[in-house]
Amino acid sequence: MSGGGLRVATDRDRCIGAGLCVLTAPDVFEHDDDGLVTLLTPEPPAGLVPDVRLAHQLCPAQALLLTDPRPDTT
Ligand code: SF4
Numbered sequence: 001m002s003g004g005g006l007r008v009a010t011d012r013d014r015c016i017g018a019g020l021c022v023l024t025a026p027d028v029f030e031h032d033d034d035g036l037v038t039l040l041t042p043e044p045p046a047g048l049v050p051d052v053r054l055a056h057q058l059c060p061a062q063a064l065l066l067t068d069p070r071p072d073t074t
Contacts, residue, residue: 011063
């Protein structure tokens, strides 16, 4: 598999600007001028996926949404 296959989205209505995602995966998440999360890459490369998953677990507002690829059925 090339890339991580994981898709990331953010829910800025939920984000409270705690910043744990930015600290955990700074190549994927960033703060805007309002201190809310912005997404740098919606499909992070495989090497960043563990950090993204950790950020997802740590986010106190459940503002990070992860979509795993469906497994191949071949
Ligand atoms: S960890 Fe969650 S609440 Fe904190 S900035 Fe990131 S998305 Fe927002």
